[in-house]
Amino acid sequence: MRTAAVLMAACLSIGWGSSWEELKSAAGPIKSISAEFVQEKHMKILARPLVSSGVFFYQAPASLRWEYRAPVRNILLMNNDRTERHVATDTGLVKEAGANLQAMQVVLEQITQWLDGRFDENPMFAANLEAGPKIVLIPKEKAFAKMIQRIELLLSNRAGIIDTVTIYETADSFTKLVFKNVVINQPMDDSVFRKAS
Amino acid sequence: MPGGMNFVMMGLTVTSSRFRTSRSVIMTLEGFVVFDGEYDQQLIVHRALPPFDSPHFAGGLMDDIRLIFLEPDGPLIGFGESAIGSVVCRHAAPDGSTVDIGLQRDGAWELRRYSSAQRLTRTVRALTGARNHSGFPETLELAARGDQTYKLVMTLVEAVQIEP
Numbered sequence: 474m475r476t477a478a479v480l481m482a483a484c485l486s487i488g489w490g491s492s493w494e495e496l497k498s499a500a501g502p503i504k505s506i507s508a509e510f511v512q513e514k515h516m517k518i519l520a521r522p523l524v525s526s527g528v529f530f531y532q533a534p535a536s537l538r539w540e541y542r543a544p545v546r547n548i549l550l551m552n553n554d555r556t557e558r559h560v561a562t563d564t565g566l567v568k569e570a571g572a573n574l575q576a577m578q579v580v581l582e583q584i585t586q587w588l589d590g591r592f593d594e595n596p597m598f599a600a601n602l603e604a605g606p607k608i609v610l611i612p613k614e615k616a617f618a619k620m621i622q623r624i625e626l627l628l629s630n631r632a633g634i635i636d637t638v639t640i641y642e643t644a645d646s647f648t649k650l651v652f653k654n655v656v657i658n659q660p661m662d663d664s665v666f667r668k669a670s
Numbered sequence: 671m672p673g674g675m676n677f678v679m680m681g682l683t684v685t686s687s688r689f690r691t692s693r694s695v696i697m698t699l700e701g702f703v704v705f706d707g708e709y710d711q712q713l714i715v716h717r718a719l720p721p722f723d724s725p726h727f728a729g730g731l732m733d734d735i736r737l738i739f740l741e742p743d744g745p746l747i748g749f750g751e752s753a754i755g756s757v758v759c760r761h762a763a764p765d766g767s768t769v770d771i772g773l774q775r776d777g778a779w780e781l782r783r784y785s786s787a788q789r790l791t792r793t794v795r796a797l798t799g800a801r802n803h804s805g806f807p808e809t810l811e812l813a814a815r816g817d818q819t820y821k822l823v824m825t826l827v828e829a830v831q832i833e834p
Contacts, residue, residue, distance in 0.1 A: 545827070
């Protein structure tokens with residue numbers, strides 16, 4: 474009994490691994506992920522954080538549904554290089570087109586890279602793997618660093634799963650995403666990534 | 671917006687009616703700050719990313735925020751009752767413009783700003799809604815007229831009173 478318990482603890486502690494190659498290998502078997510998330514926006518001028526919540530769905534190689542349910546319902550869909558945003562209005566969900574959608578496409582592509590274990594492949598960031606395990610991404614370009622100082626990804630002790638993402642815009646303005654109820658490798662209908670409703 | 675553009679953003683405004691200061695932040699629905707500006711005797715832009723990075727935009731936005739949330743500059747020069755029963759107060763601003771504020775019986779209010787040439791340049795409509803948000807309206811609609819036409823519809827997410 475004692476041996477079994479020790480072996481189980483050892484398996485759990487393996488998690489993602491401790492090198493870029495091990496991280497890629499750990500993410501390899503992940504074909505789909507669904508999770509709930511809570512997002513906290515922290516700013517010096519806020520009396521308390523602005524809290525949003527929602528769900529996300531990922532299917533390899535690059536399909537993503539990022540859905541905020543509160544305080545404003547807002548759905549980002551990425552499927553076959555097509556990115557759409559749908560926002561809830563008085564008349565129902567409305568598809569939005571605009572310049573900020575291009576920026577979001579870059580962000581969503583970045584997220585799919587993370588979910589695929591490819592943390593060190595974005596040429597815009599220098600990636601450092603730290604104890605935790607934690608990955609810290611620092612922008613290489615000074616101009617980009619004025620927009621985002623750094624991104625920290627805290628990895629779960631379950632291989633292929635990220636616990637929290639914290640995006641620092643300045644020292645006193647950051648966004649923290651905490652994931653929960655993560656389910657991996659469950660079959661997903663393709664319509665999840667194509668239809669906003 | 672000009673060109674028919676239409677998008678939804680999250681806004682945050684901290685304002686002091688006592689000190690007549692305000693700070694406004696515009697962020698994407700994902701929380702990424704694209705504009706952060708402050709007015710305290712003068713305009714200070716802390717952060718401005720395209721397409722919100724023109725000085726004209728910053729000045730116009732902070733002017734609109736002051737128009738919506740602060741008592742008009744200049745003295746009260748008249749008051750009366752409109753045809754629909756609203757009580758209307760008129761302020762004369764130092765720049766020659768006038769601002770009319772009409773309060774309706776249901777608590778909704780409307781603000782109209784006219785240029786020194788008596789042209790309507792801004793309207794603001796405030797609807798109280800069913801929920802109580804520390805006296806803040808649930809919906810605010812600002813329409814800009816004249817050279818730059820745009821409409822800003824704000825739906826209140828949360829209002830918090832901050833102790834000075």
